[in-house]
Amino acid sequence: MKQDNNIEFTEDTITLYLDNDQEVESDILAIFPIKDQFYVALMPQTPIEGYEEGEYFLYRYASDGDHVELSDIETDAEWEAVEDKFEELLDEDEFNNMSE
Numbered sequence: 001m002k003q004d005n006n007i008e009f010t011e012d013t014i015t016l017y018l019d020n021d022q023e024v025e026s027d028i029l030a031i032f033p034i035k036d037q038f039y040v041a042l043m044p045q046t047p048i049e050g051y052e053e054g055e056y057f058l059y060r061y062a063s064d065g066d067h068v069e070l071s072d073i074e075t076d077a078e079w080e081a082v083e084d085k086f087e088e089l090l091d092e093d094e095f096n097n098m099s100e
Helices: 076-098
Strands: 007-009 013-017 023-034 037-044 057-063 068-071
Touching: 013 037, 013 068, 023 076, 037 076, 057 076
Parallel strands: none
Antiparallel strands: 007 013, 013 023, 023 037, 037 057, 057 068
């Protein structure tokens, strides 16, 4: 398990440490590139107060093999591009599962 200040990373999960010291164990749904930047989609394993069930989180993602770093998506345009790409991946996965 690798740990930075605000996250812990295992093969399939990341534990986020929120500002209120709440730990949120999250499943990694996908790690994907857009141009030269990688992004990660996370799904909390348990409901979080103030968020809808099934709501996922998107972050910028960087890893040097030993440490994982997540950072916020900074602009609306970047957010829209990342969300569109992730939804495209979901659609492809759903289609692939239908054909199996």
